[in-house]
Amino acid sequence: MLGYGYLTGLEDVDQLQDLALLQREVLFATVLGGVFAIRWFGVTYLQSRSSALPTETPQWQRTAAKLVKHGMYISVLGIVLSGLAIAYSPYASLQSVFVFLHELILGVTPFLIGAHIMGVVFHMVKRDGVVRSMWR
Ligand code: HEM
Numbered sequence: 543m544l545g546y547g548y549l550t551g552l553e554d555v556d557q558l559q560d561l562a563l564l565q566r567e568v569l570f571a572t573v574l575g576g577v578f579a580i581r582w583f584g585v586t587y588l589q590s591r592s593s594a595l596p597t598e599t600p601q602w603q604r605t606a607a608k609l610v611k612h613g614m615y616i617s618v619l620g621i622v623l624s625g626l627a628i629a630y631s632p633y634a635s636l637q638s639v640f641v642f643l644h645e646l647i648l649g650v651t652p653f654l655i656g657a658h659i660m661g662v663v664f665h666m667v668k669r670d671g672v673v674r675s676m677w678r
Contacts, residue, residue: 543574544618544651551648555641558629568629575622582615594675610657617654620647 547570558564595604624644631637665672 543577544655546570547574547621548648555628555637564629567625571622571625575619575626578615578618578622582612582619585611594672596670596672606657607661610654610661614651614654614658617647617651621651 552558552563552567558567593599593604595607621644624640624647627640628637628644631640662673662676
């Protein structure tokens with residue numbers, strides 16, 4: 543879904559004059575935001591409290607894993623919220639601030655996803671059961 547968002551991202555603010563396109567963006571952003579918000583709530587509150595990381599995992603790795611995991615959800619929700627703020631911004635000056643934020647977060651998110659993928663590969667190679675726990 544996120545990939546689709548990146549592929550179909552708008553080129554500039556003038557495109558928002560097209561009401562059908564605006565509606566499609568808002569609908570897509572709402573669904574994407576809803577899915578990520580529910581998943582974030584699930585992984586934060588509904589999964590077992592104990593970490594899936596092996597007990598000998600150093601503290602810095604635990605902290606990094608947490609930052610990347612929550613960072614991914616926060617950045618995707620940031621893209622969605624800044625997008626909605628662009629759509630409903632009453633002033634052009636305010637809208638340009640949200641466009642700036644939207645593009646900033648759009649730029650950071652691939653790095654967080656990349657770090658997450660590197661973590662997945664690391665644990666696949668180690669075969670320590672961490673990857674399996676991500677499916678639950
Ligand atoms: C209410 C929803 C949204 C609105 C109104 C909106 C609006 C915009 C606007 C106006 C731009 C052009 C910024 C500029 O002038 O350079 C833009 C760029 C973009 N948006 Fe959104 N957006 C929304 C949601 C999303 C979502 C959910 C994604 C998902 C990934 C996304 C991905 C992108 C991408 C990839 C670009 C291109 C960035 C670039 O060229 O650097 N947008 N968006």
